[in-house]
Amino acid sequence: MHKSVLRSTPFRLTLALGLAFLLALALAGMVAFSLINDALYARLDRDIMDTYSVIEQSFVGDDLTDLADLVTSHTRASVGMNEVFRLEAPDGSQIAGNLPILPASEGWATVAAPEIGLAARSDTYRIFSGPIGQYRLAVGVSLTETNAIGWIVLTSLAWTMGALVLVLLLVGLATAIRGQRRLDSVAETLERVSRGQLDARIPLSTRNDDIDALAADVNGALDRLAALVEGMRQVSVDIAHELKTPLNRLSISLDNARDASDGQPEVLALLDEARHEVHQVNSIFEAMLRIAQIESGARRARFAPVDLGTIAERVTEAYEPVANERSQTLELALSPSAVIVPGDKDLLTQAVANLVENAIRHCPEGSAIRLAVADADGSPRIVVSDDGPGIPDGDKLRVFDRLYRVEKSRTTPGNGLGLSLVKAVADLHGATVTLADNQPGLRIQMAFVHRE
Incomplete structure (x- = not known):
């Protein structure tokens, strides 16, 4: 029970x-x-x-x-x-x-x-x-x-009360199980919404009781929330789409201006700098469009069994030379058995790559970075840890916001969308992303739903 x-x-x-x-x-x-x-x-x-x-x-x-x-x-x-x-x-x-x-x-x-x-x-x-x-x-x-007659009367009363206790327990259990199922459906719906499935709604029964009234109110609130979020998402997508064309034209114009500059060093330097800035803006818009696409849930149709260990091996193979160039070490730790989750292989690969790339970018020379894949009690997880400077506690709740950067001067490369994309991929897969102190350094964990 x-x-x-x-x-x-x-x-x-x-x-x-x-x-x-x-x-x-x-x-x-x-x-x-x-x-x-x-x-x-x-x-x-x-x-x-x-x-x-x-x-x-x-x-x-x-x-x-x-x-x-x-x-x-x-x-x-x-x-x-x-x-x-x-x-x-x-x-x-x-x-x-x-x-x-x-x-x-x-x-x-x-x-x-x-x-x-x-x-x-x-x-x-x-x-x-x-x-x-x-x-x-x-x-x-x-x-x-x-x-003896008195004892018969007393025994009859006792048996009657015992039978009533049994009936009450059965009625209580039946009522509780039925009520709990309806409450579980409410909790499941809200959990799906928290994972980004804004189209999830609480099923209504034909009883029209107080739980149905509450469910209807919650569904109405979810309708308004979905409309608001979709409106904001659409505005972001529209802005990104509308600005990509002028930015592409601007990039072409800069290329033409560079070709017509007669090789003057000062002019070339200014044009190259302008081209770099246009490229950065384009990267930001492309990342925002990609995050919007992930959050829409359209990629969920492509889910298939994915081996997290294979993804970790490929990311390590790709970024180990980058880490070595910065005198850093990138260590890989895999689970003894395969760790399989349903998901989009390309998106998961990009999310893990973003975590490793962030660690390499923000850790000084000589730092040790560790990428681990584990399956603790049927709960698959990917962990990226380092011994670098870490993230202040006040920023840990905001680093997943779009365009937010811990470094306010913005002198280092990046656009503040890397962890936002990681969070969007995790939400799409029903996973949770947590940040913790590695003493020293940072430990980022992506934990997937518990498997029975």
Whole structure:
């Protein structure tokens, strides 16, 4: 049984209401048992008194023989000592009956069998004794049958409560499981939205209850969010598309101006610098268009099983000479077994290349860079770590923003879109990217969804 079901609000609410109902039932059962028990004892007392009165009324004119015969007749009618009688003479001797010893006092008494001379029995007796002329008469009945009836009533109540507990648990579980499924669908939808699938919506049922009303409100908010994000994305794409053509024309014009400059060094230097800046602007727009394409989810249709180890090997092979030129070391650590994830091989390769390239670019000479692929407890991950200067804590949450750069002077190469592209690729693949201190240096991890 899933723990979330036991912790769910429907299950707890069902249990709370069920416990309240059981408590009320238990109190009502106690009252009913007490009333039934009192009624049984009252009826028993009436039967004893009726028998006593019948015997008492037979004593007319000091006729001891008729009195003794009647007591003997009742005694013989008793089955298994269920009823006891004793007619006692003034000197304490027994005249008739099956009761060896009378209770100590007259009137009503509830005594155990051994106290009245019935040592072989474990019953409890209800006895009434009183004078009849100069004699003394006792009439009693065993409480075994009465107690048995009370026990049957008590057992019936207990079984009823047990059955109700079982029904409540089953109803609670059924309600909780059904409610949890609907809540899970809400959580799954929101998780998909957080991964960039802005078209995900919460499915509605036909019950039109409060959860459906909430789901409809959330879906409406997601519609507005998707429209807003799509509008912003479209504006970025439109700007990039609109400016690429003038920039290309500008690049061509600069090439023509360079050809017509008659080889003047000063002019050539200025034109080359202008061409470089135009190339940088073009690179920024191309990167922004690529990020917009990734975020649209269009590449998800190309997903296929990808070996992360193979990607890491290719990136290491491509960037190891670059690292060596800067007197850096690029180390590769692979999992003993293949680490396969569903994804776009080209995008994952570009994301890993961006992480390694960033480490090489921002680490000084002599730094050690490590690219690792692991599969910890079924959770594939790629880790790029170094012993360079790292990233300040205040910037770690912003480095994935577009065009954001830790170096405010912007004197080093880069456009502030490398990690933005990594984040877009990770979101497309349902992975999370985290930054942590490597003490010293930086450790960037891309962790994919847990595999069963």
